[in-house]
Amino acid sequence: MVAAAKRSPEDPPGGSRAAHGLLSHRLGATGEQLLACLGLVAFLAGTLPDLPATYEGALTAVCVAVALLFALLYLLRLRHAPARLNWAMTPAALIDLVAAAPVPLAFALGASPWTARLFGIFWALKLIRLNPAFGLFARVLHNERQPLMGVTAVFVVVVLFAATAAFLAERRVQPEAFDSVPAALWWAVATITTTGYGDRVPATFAGRLLAGAVMVSGIGLFALWAGILASGFSQELRRREFLESWDLVVRLPLFRDLGAPALSEIARLLKVHHARADAVVVRQGQPGDSMYFVAEGEVEVRRGDRRVRLAAGQFFGEMALIAGGPRNATVVALVQTRLLRLDVIDFRGLAARQPELLRVIEAENARRSAHTAE
Amino acid sequence: MVAAAKRSPEDPPGGSRAAHGLLSHRLGATGEQLLACLGLVAFLAGTLPDLPATYEGALTAVCVAVALLFALLYLLRLRHAPARLNWAMTPAALIDLVAAAPVPLAFALGASPWTARLFGIFWALKLIRLNPAFGLFARVLHNERQPLMGVTAVFVVVVLFAATAAFLAERRVQPEAFDSVPAALWWAVATITTTGYGDRVPATFAGRLLAGAVMVSGIGLFALWAGILASGFSQELRRREFLESWDLVVRLPLFRDLGAPALSEIARLLKVHHARADAVVVRQGQPGDSMYFVAEGEVEVRRGDRRVRLAAGQFFGEMALIAGGPRNATVVALVQTRLLRLDVIDFRGLAARQPELLRVIEAENARRSAHTAE
């Protein structure tokens, strides 16, 4: 953000920048989510019946405060974006706008506090907007839209036929519950999703046979749906992991001399692991089942009184894989660190197929030991 | 269709042909689905109780209109099919017939408008008939019919035993709810599918133990069912994608010099991507995670004021994969276009295993640059 602001020719004044830094950086993603939760609790409590006036006033105050903060945050972000219109058109910015605008707008248009607070529901979008998994779902739904639509079409047709059949079977016996096909549709949807409210239940023999078939076919349809989503999801997840890991792998000097096939295989096997500052990555005495490459940040290896710092490009934990046995040191992240984790199962396969990699690790190991010994 | 009509020796007269073109081509798949939806809404509304006579007349009129249009469409299609009997026996034509015939037939046989409108439910089949995923489901069900039947048999046996046990456990305490094994079957089906209407609930200790076991075993059976359908589905989907992509890959001059093993691997990795006219395929400035080969149709590369047209056999988007970084141009489909999409994860693996392909892409790239420079 700061780097971006430097590039912008019309640099905003310092006061706004400090506020922006305060709200956007200090608050952070977690703070923004907590603020949204606070607002949502106020919104939820505000709809309870027979609320004393003093409580209601307090809830309105909370809602106004949350709304103002979110609106301010949006305006500051817009102001400090290098290309304002482009930023405003990004999905994240649009969600920010839809979350921030309704409550102030409602107050501005003269709505009652009770009504204005209701628009606080849009703050729930903040929980999604700041979630890294959000883009993932959107992409999976987009990739798999064709078969998903196909199952949905079959679902609609089955529900329509089931409702018509139930209407014909039940309307003599229960004229009030199955008085039309739309009324039978309500029963059919609650039955095929196996929700089964029980407010409308077939009473005839034919209707019950039909209901059994609807329940069973519903399971089948949802099994198809689940299969499509699950397979699309796991494929997309693998793709993301590869991309993230590839970006880090090609930057590691350790792998510089390996060819493209080896790099491609390594990137496929390494998993990116985020460690916060002061997080313990491996603990002495625990069984070791993976080695780590430091991609970004810095870690400290602690063994008794000895402390060794490892920066980006170095690795640790390989002894447990080569020799077996528990970890012989504790490793702690000193700053926010990105590690590449190589699992023992993949290490063994990789070492067999890419003997070069084993050599690189042993050489680096020797170099580091020599360096440490000096 | 037109090409087919040319081959037919007994060419139908021009008026019918114009009507056929109008209904079958102008209307299109989406139009036919919308028409079916209109008819279905009229059918649904027509079953509501206490409908004023004027409304009912209007709904009957809509149903008659939809029925006539579908009947006409079927007759025109039949007339213009090159081999009429063969066409009439195809599943698509049979579904068209089952959708189109009932309402006119009901009116012809002197049914009341209320009864005749009921047959409009068959228009729902149009939603499936025109859905490309329909054949997919039919094939998966056929492929996996043996294990599916096996789970169903186990399901039937479990339900029968559960119903008998519930009958024995509950008939003393609730003689009206569990008065026979068929009555207990109704409870067992609603319980094993976890629908749980709540109209019949065991009251004895033994009955409740049994109900718990039935619920849990139901989950297990449906998990098996879901697993069978999901794995069969993903296998069939992969097969289809390969077939579609293979058909396009072997026709691309770009791949002419590659051997069969390379072609087979490329076809397995490329995903067919349909773009409508004027659809944006890649947008300048967005992160690039795939390259595209034009298989059919034409696209335009737009970068500032420069516009380059790419026809079938050419490709774009490779720069983002080779150099990383965001897209440096926007690409728009000029007509209905079929593209083959190569994902970055597959590109890197493929380039490593098939160095020939990299050479082909670089050569073509050079050739195209030279051509553009002239």
Add this chain to the structure above:
Amino acid sequence: MVAAAKRSPEDPPGGSRAAHGLLSHRLGATGEQLLACLGLVAFLAGTLPDLPATYEGALTAVCVAVALLFALLYLLRLRHAPARLNWAMTPAALIDLVAAAPVPLAFALGASPWTARLFGIFWALKLIRLNPAFGLFARVLHNERQPLMGVTAVFVVVVLFAATAAFLAERRVQPEAFDSVPAALWWAVATITTTGYGDRVPATFAGRLLAGAVMVSGIGLFALWAGILASGFSQELRRREFLESWDLVVRLPLFRDLGAPALSEIARLLKVHHARADAVVVRQGQPGDSMYFVAEGEVEVRRGDRRVRLAAGQFFGEMALIAGGPRNATVVALVQTRLLRLDVIDFRGLAARQPELLRVIEAENARRSAHTAE
């Protein structure tokens, strides 16, 4: 069976043998299942309340007849088994015994017809015993018993804690519904399986929060369960297919000259396809997406007036794979036939990796064409 009886030194007399042949071979698996269904319907109808005495007499007669036939079948099978004790200990024979014995035993012990008919429920086991998928499920459950038991243990613990918490939260407000932890357990099981009868519903805020958590955690547990069963199932299915196809592949003279690695790969790709007598395997004019090897039985290729018979070891349908386009002939199974099906997606990959196979197919093709031309 007949071959087995020949080997037996103490050959049973001809009358019993004819009866055995009649019941065991003429009746067949489908007949036995239909007989079981008939018996089950009589058993189900016999439990209906207020049944007229004449109906009841008829149902008892049906049950007696079915029971006698099944008992006779068991005794004949036992008599004609080459090693009687061994046969009697097989799971299939034990299921036969459990299905056949209860009803005659009940009558023998002087039970009322109503009670004796109830034991007809055991005929349901015949539906499983004769199902080829039965052994599959038993094996999957056995293979995956450890993780399945693990999820079940977690399930039990979650349900116990949820019931205790609900008891504590609700017993003040609803002392009659949540009067003990066992009563709350009934609610917890119906909730965690998402059955939701609605006979016991939490009314306090804490109880509802708890109920929400129970519902959601139930989904998670069942997702784990489904994942275990589904993956175990697909693994076992693949194993069975390989075994069946391997048995046929090694017997085909066509593959005699291929080495073990090629055979192993071919067996993995070929799918066994059962065709009844007179079944159409491929139909002229339809799109071709697989070739077939005849493993057992005989098929006839029909193209216009020409008819060619292919016996075990020969193949067909390869033209559609090599040249593309629709099938140029119809192929019909003359007798019960086992075919090995090679899908186009696998054919292309296989031809690339095993050029030997392509040569074998082309050579055989040439040989057959020459033979036909004579």
Add this chain to the structure above:
Amino acid sequence: MVAAAKRSPEDPPGGSRAAHGLLSHRLGATGEQLLACLGLVAFLAGTLPDLPATYEGALTAVCVAVALLFALLYLLRLRHAPARLNWAMTPAALIDLVAAAPVPLAFALGASPWTARLFGIFWALKLIRLNPAFGLFARVLHNERQPLMGVTAVFVVVVLFAATAAFLAERRVQPEAFDSVPAALWWAVATITTTGYGDRVPATFAGRLLAGAVMVSGIGLFALWAGILASGFSQELRRREFLESWDLVVRLPLFRDLGAPALSEIARLLKVHHARADAVVVRQGQPGDSMYFVAEGEVEVRRGDRRVRLAAGQFFGEMALIAGGPRNATVVALVQTRLLRLDVIDFRGLAARQPELLRVIEAENARRSAHTAE
């Protein structure tokens, strides 16, 4: 434990050691679980209303006994642990403490027997603590926490929006059931999980449309959840199996001369199989679909009167794989034995890719036959 106690400098006195051995070894994992079940039954029965005083006294006595045994077990384990503080901090020890402490503590703090018995619910943790699958689930949840949290966030947002919409749609018609958004939330959660208690059911057209959408979207969310858990689970399971099998494979002298790539592939294919003492591993006459390597323990091959003992490093069952046909001998585990099982499907692929392995097996076979013949 005994070996560990030897290493400890401050060896506890003999009486405590005998008690420790008795409780910790004789009782065993199964005994501990049975004891926990006994305690849980007493706890459950103790909450039933209107319990006679004598019964209550007996239940209290059972609970006190179970509580004392578990407390004693914890103290003995703590005393005999080589590093007491380290042991007390392990998850297993913490669970032991949480299970053992509450009931004695409640009695010590003067709670009534009814209240003290309630804390027996914590004994349920013993069922998890001793379950080998427990660590597996914990690890899967940890690995997949990011996408799981993502789906949960979407779930929360959908539920909040659905509840708000239902509140707005229904509060006019059903002011008592949908009197606030929190009340509507209760309906939304029961609906999206398809539990469907039926205590609150939308009555308006808009509310029912919404309910249908909520049910369907709930299925989609849970399908995603199931997909994430299932794929994470199968990946982790494969990893564990590899680790366990690798540990055994590298110790087998049989494989000493094979290179790392072969070892890695063998470890991936072999499945660890635990056999209790006297368990039959293969039975003469049954179809053979796998061979076994003895990794730990001893088995006896029984064929007629001949008995051959096989110790760690030897194998059996290979004849059925090489020659086909049923098992020609019965093999029984003499002691608790760990076997490595090689499935026929993997044996054939492995023999083709690793001809060395076939040679090793044949050589060992010859050596063993010669040895037996002497």
